[in-house]
Amino acid sequence: MKTLTGIGLNKQAQRFASSIHHAAYSLNGAPQTRPIFKSIVEGDVVKIYVYFDDAVVGSVSNVQLVDNDGDVVALTDRVFTKPQSKGLYVAFKYRFTEMEVESVESL
Numbered sequence: 001m002k003t004l005t006g007i008g009l010n011k012q013a014q015r016f017a018s019s020i021h022h023a024a025y026s027l028n029g030a031p032q033t034r035p036i037f038k039s040i041v042e043g044d045v046v047k048i049y050v051y052f053d054d055a056v057v058g059s060v061s062n063v064q065l066v067d068n069d070g071d072v073v074a075l076t077d078r079v080f081t082k083p084q085s086k087g088l089y090v091a092f093k094y095r096f097t098e099m100e101v102e103s104v105e106s107l
Contacts, residue, residue, distance in 0.1 A: 004098040009044040013096045017041050019067045023050040023090075028058040033066075037089070044096045048074075052088040063090045 004012075017039040024033050037051035052060060060082045065074040074092050082088045 002098045002100060006043065009096045009098065010041065013041045013044050013046045013094075016094070016096070017046045017048065020048055020065050020073070021068045021070075022066050023063060024066050024072070025050075025063040026059075026061045027056060036065075046092075046094045046096070048092045050090045050092075052082055052090075054084050054087065056082055056088070057084045058082060060088065060090075065092060 020036055020039065022033050022035055024031065026032065034050055034052070036048060038047075038049045040047040040049075048065060050063060058081075059079060061077075061079040063076050063078075064072045067073050074094075076090065076092075080088055080090070
């Protein structure tokens, strides 16, 4: 039986979005960091965007979301070729749902 309300799922999504501190990534093999461009929470869906402007040129890989504790909480293994003439958005999108688990009640 599911017990979380829509409000409960929305609060979990908001807490996740608020916990993301920055993005880490590799640029041409060298480790870099970047601030989060935008976080959007709509109901139980979280979208987190990392934007690479014209100052970033080359191979962008291993994009990670790092939380306030310094832990990597999400990552993509895709590799993007970033030309100077175009911006690049990397979007992380998650839907929070409740998963039923079996519970044992004692009387």
